[in-house]
Amino acid sequence: MAARTVKLAVIPGDGIGSEVVAEGLKVLGVAAAQFDLAVDTTEYELGAKLWHRTGETLPDSVAAELREHDAIYLGAVGDPSVPSGVLERGLLLRLRFDFDHYVNLRPVRLYPGVESPLAGVGPEDIDMLVVREGTEGPYAGAGGVLRKGTPHEIATQDSVNTRFGVERVVRYAFEKAAVRPRQKLTLVHKDNVLTFAGELWQRTVKEVGAEYPQVSVDYCHVDAAAMFFVNQPGRFDVVVTDNLFGDIITDIGAAITGGIGLAASGNINPDNTFPSMFEPVHGSAPDIAGQGKADPTATVLSAATMLDHLGVPEAARRIEAAVSADLKTRAQGGAVRSTTQIGDDLAARV
Amino acid sequence: MAARTVKLAVIPGDGIGSEVVAEGLKVLGVAAAQFDLAVDTTEYELGAKLWHRTGETLPDSVAAELREHDAIYLGAVGDPSVPSGVLERGLLLRLRFDFDHYVNLRPVRLYPGVESPLAGVGPEDIDMLVVREGTEGPYAGAGGVLRKGTPHEIATQDSVNTRFGVERVVRYAFEKAAVRPRQKLTLVHKDNVLTFAGELWQRTVKEVGAEYPQVSVDYCHVDAAAMFFVNQPGRFDVVVTDNLFGDIITDIGAAITGGIGLAASGNINPDNTFPSMFEPVHGSAPDIAGQGKADPTATVLSAATMLDHLGVPEAARRIEAAVSADLKTRAQGGAVRSTTQIGDDLAARV
Numbered sequence A, B: 001m002a003a004r005t006v007k008l009a010v011i012p013g014d015g016i017g018s019e020v021v022a023e024g025l026k027v028l029g030v031a032a033a034q035f036d037l038a039v040d041t042t043e044y045e046l047g048a049k050l051w052h053r054t055g056e057t058l059p060d061s062v063a064a065e066l067r068e069h070d071a072i073y074l075g076a077v078g079d080p081s082v083p084s085g086v087l088e089r090g091l092l093l094r095l096r097f098d099f100d101h102y103v104n105l106r107p108v109r110l111y112p113g114v115e116s117p118l119a120g121v122g123p124e125d126i127d128m129l130v131v132r133e134g135t136e137g138p139y140a141g142a143g144g145v146l147r148k149g150t151p152h153e154i155a156t157q158d159s160v161n162t163r164f165g166v167e168r169v170v171r172y173a174f175e176k177a178a179v180r181p182r183q184k185l186t187l188v189h190k191d192n193v194l195t196f197a198g199e200l201w202q203r204t205v206k207e208v209g210a211e212y213p214q215v216s217v218d219y220c221h222v223d224a225a226a227m228f229f230v231n232q233p234g235r236f237d238v239v240v241t242d243n244l245f246g247d248i249i250t251d252i253g254a255a256i257t258g259g260i261g262l263a264a265s266g267n268i269n270p271d272n273t274f275p276s277m278f279e280p281v282h283g284s285a286p287d288i289a290g291q292g293k294a295d296p297t298a299t300v301l302s303a304a305t306m307l308d309h310l311g312v313p314e315a316a317r318r319i320e321a322a323v324s325a326d327l328k329t330r331a332q333g334g335a336v337r338s339t340t341q342i343g344d345d346l347a348a349r350v
């Protein structure tokens, strides 16, 4: 019997979600077993289908059950038949907010063998960790509309930033930076324009940074950072930033490292007050759903991020090594593999 | 005598500003003269030096004088000795707001001969026009701070979007799209999260778009757009977006087209109620100031945007053709030229 059992809630979701999650679970299971960890899964049917059937995105009873798990593993949700924002806010963001996922962790690494759209850039040039705030900022949902539908209409959208919220994510980022070889942290914001929020972020980084003298601190406006991700990605090690800036720059990060098919993420509650959630950055890709064409790699890598969070880093490294080896063979060409075949190959390599 | 005289206010600014503006004026003068246009310049010393001397960023008397001009031509302002935001808000943004520059126009073109950091991408793949809103959104300066310096501090930053403000910039973008070969307009926003502002933008694009049935309309979340700028730039023709998203994606646009040294911009009041302002996207680069190392091309291209706005498109095309030819020769190698030499070469080509 395994020494420890992880209770994992699985939300396959829509489109390619169930296909990639199946492979992710396969690889996760193999890696976990090697470290005496059993994974006990419960599946939850959430997403477009449930919404069409019941109008619900996250029934309270399901939310209560999810809470009782050690972690959540999600494929992807979303379908063109559901209005923009309904599932995002009703399910994805609700989980981040309700479960206080204040760290949205997104590694940006170029794996050997993967072609970057950037000319002349290799794995040694791109290895960063973006720590995106996950529970406040412009995602707070604050704002409103006046005189809707008239020529005098006004719509506001408010970013809410608290010292509490900023400090905890900044501290998390410093902790990560402190144990990386380059020990560098870059705050990305726009403090020359967003003065109220920017000043809070700047001051907090300065104050928390005093506790980490070994970490060198840099600052970059978000517009410049977006540019540097493209023409000087090597300047970044750990990046800490707000919810919306993080959303944007991590998609650039995905683009420069070979696309969203490889980008993993963790929505993390570092205090373990609530289960954390792990998901690929990509969406449900309904156009290729059910055809075995989806690349499960991002989902598999998200399982590695999960294993790190669950305190089994050796298992996480095994998965990453398997992915790395697999991507290298892809570069050598060969037949196109199905979702399942890639999952099988990864599981065999772990 | 020239048939018409343009009264141009010139703000060389800091760092490399005066160097690049001198070349810009040189090329502008030659191009304008060919179309019977005289350029009558008045220089204004604004920027870091004035601020250090007087604490002022834009004295009221200067603002009043600027108003009396047909256009404003700016090099760059900013110096490390001035706190972040002081000159940006006190001068650059103040001009945009006071002179109602509601269109921030940024062409994103890859010129033949220029190396893009994107592998395998050529001039035919990148030719877009970003129409960024310039007078509202998160740049409104709205927001505040409560309980500053305490663990309970909260800082808000509010985006203000009006139907009036959104509609006029959207209409401008449709006008531009209607006369381009591809006749395509993409709204970039984040309506699945920023619901209040996003819905206003979406609805306005839909309603204004009904007047332009020949223009095809697309929508893209800002995170996806940031990614597509890198791995599928060809999907964009005219892009319309809010002030902050525009700030970010145009820097990506600059990056993919060879860097900020070539990126031009116009801060335009299409109603001509106030003078419009033309400036390169780059900053004052104090590290290379005074050494003749700065590339004046972005400033020269901004003069072309100015000539378009002043109703002399043939002169604008001449400048662009000169830049295009010059960039092609660069690709063939040759000695590194000084700022002045590049200006001379461009003037000779016009």
Ligand SMILES: CC(C)[C@H](C(=O)O)[C@@H](O)C(=O)O
Pocket: A088, A089, A092, A093, A247, A281, B192, B193, B223
């Ligand atoms: C789906 C959407 C709400 C989400 C976000 O904006 O955070 C996504 O883009 C992401 O990055 O996880």
Ligand SMILES: CC(C)[C@H](C(=O)O)[C@@H](O)C(=O)O
Pocket: A192, A193, A223, B088, B089, B092, B093, B247, B281
């Ligand atoms: C200098 C700064 C205020 C400005 C902006 O944010 O608009 C700049 O980045 C730009 O894009 O013109």
